[in-house]
Amino acid sequence: MMRSGARVALLGVQRRACSSPADLVFRGTLSSSLTPSTDFVRKGTDFPILRQLMPSGDLAEGVEQPFSDEVGLKMYDCMVRSSVYDTILNDAQRQGRISFYMTSTGEEATSVGTAAALEPQDLMWPQYRELCMFLWRGMDLQTIVDTCYCNVDCLGKGRNLPIFYMLPKETGTPSLPVKAPLATYVPQAPGAGYAFKLRKENKVSVCYFGDGAASEGDTPSGFNFAGVLGSQTLFICRNNGFAISTPVEEQYSGDGIASRSVAFDVPSMRVDGNDIVAVYNATKAARELIIKERRSVLLELMTYRVGHHSTSDDSSAYRNDTERSEAAGAGPIRRFRRYLTKKGLWSDEQDKALRAEARKNVVEALRSGGQKQKSNPDLMFTDLYDEPIPSLIEQRAEMNRHIAAHRDRYEVAKFKDL
Ligand SMILES: Cc1ncc(C[n+]2csc(CCOP(=O)(O)OP(=O)(O)O)c2C)c(N)n1
Numbered sequence: 001m002m003r004s005g006a007r008v009a010l011l012g013v014q015r016r017a018c019s020s021p022a023d024l025v026f027r028g029t030l031s032s033s034l035t036p037s038t039d040f041v042r043k044g045t046d047f048p049i050l051r052q053l054m055p056s057g058d059l060a061e062g063v064e065q066p067f068s069d070e071v072g073l074k075m076y077d078c079m080v081r082s083s084v085y086d087t088i089l090n091d092a093q094r095q096g097r098i099s100f101y102m103t104s105t106g107e108e109a110t111s112v113g114t115a116a117a118l119e120p121q122d123l124m125w126p127q128y129r130e131l132c133m134f135l136w137r138g139m140d141l142q143t144i145v146d147t148c149y150c151n152v153d154c155l156g157k158g159r160n161l162p163i164f165y166m167l168p169k170e171t172g173t174p175s176l177p178v179k180a181p182l183a184t185y186v187p188q189a190p191g192a193g194y195a196f197k198l199r200k201e202n203k204v205s206v207c208y209f210g211d212g213a214a215s216e217g218d219t220p221s222g223f224n225f226a227g228v229l230g231s232q233t234l235f236i237c238r239n240n241g242f243a244i245s246t247p248v249e250e251q252y253s254g255d256g257i258a259s260r261s262v263a264f265d266v267p268s269m270r271v272d273g274n275d276i277v278a279v280y281n282a283t284k285a286a287r288e289l290i291i292k293e294r295r296s297v298l299l300e301l302m303t304y305r306v307g308h309h310s311t312s313d314d315s316s317a318y319r320n321d322t323e324r325s326e327a328a329g330a331g332p333i334r335r336f337r338r339y340l341t342k343k344g345l346w347s348d349e350q351d352k353a354l355r356a357e358a359r360k361n362v363v364e365a366l367r368s369g370g371q372k373q374k375s376n377p378d379l380m381f382t383d384l385y386d387e388p389i390p391s392l393i394e395q396r397a398e399m400n401r402h403i404a405a406h407r408d409r410y411e412v413a414k415f416k417d418l
Helices: 069-094 108-117 131-136 141-149 185-198 218-229 258-262 276-293 321-329 332-342 348-371 377-381 390-405
Strands: 123-125 205-210 233-239 268-272 297-302
Touching (some): 069 141, 069 276, 069 348, 108 131, 108 332, 185 205, 258 268, 276 332
Parallel strands (some): 205 233, 233 297, 268 297
């Protein structure tokens, strides 16, 4: 193999003067080595999975608990509450009390482990399976349930699907609301991260998304923007094996999502997403690197979507139940509970009491939320334009005619102009 010996300049860096064709330096590559071989490059770097808390509930050799006992117990509390709320709210949809629901079952460590390792000023861009992040940041249960009911106290004014949470201003922790179109936040979050960099702020723009969202064209665009401009963005990909009924094997043939970031000069780390210690440590390290080098980082958190995609899905049509129940058994809550129990920080009695309390609270919040008036559908047409455009005025009139014709089906008695 011939080697030119010349280090090539990175994009934008001055090119050396060439004395002969052999000295030619190409812009925009990291390596200048030359070869006469026509071999294709097929394999990249290996992306090992960071694991620090073993399924047995023991820390890997040399690993120390990175958070205080208090923070550990608070994370566990969020994870259990989230799983209890998921069970009851999913049932509430089945009973026809709310129209739609999506669980985070099995993925609790991905959102609470990251949220707990970040700072309150960091700006969150959620996908929709981050209930634990919202709990960690102080979203109260009644607001969660009111959002699921789309009632008058829903912060999104009932304009969205249930579970489309947003953080109330009083929590003092910024977050964009959950939204439906996949991956739209992936290029937007680096925009905010770039503003943080320009202002030299100690803030990170944190973008959660799934493996399915990573299959959207917006995702590489976002990675490229982040890599080229050095935006203070933390990309958090929850790789849970599925995009609704499409398993990851049918979504990509490369090495997951972590490998893609290398092409965009975004350092990445693949992490066991069911291991709260690894998720926490990886996020801390990522945040440190982002602020120190004013650049973006990607974490690929390997996990499993234990529940159906949503209440509109029946996953028994495309996956076998053995796989699902095995994954449920190996979930992050059990693993962390084993650890806390071995450490003498948690007991079966405490676990029972926490679950009973969470259940009682969510049932009570459902009862209270169900008695509230639904959000006014007229609000769908407000806050978008200063002066409503003609098509919006026509759509609003059409909706009002429809509601007037089916008054018995809508809880509109208290609304004016309808
Ligand atoms: C742009 C866009 N395309 C398709 C959909 C329909 N859709 C909703 S969720 C989903 C799967 C997303 O999978 P993933 O990002 O892996 O998240 P997960 O549900 O597994 O947590 C799809 C295809 C959508 N909401 N937006």
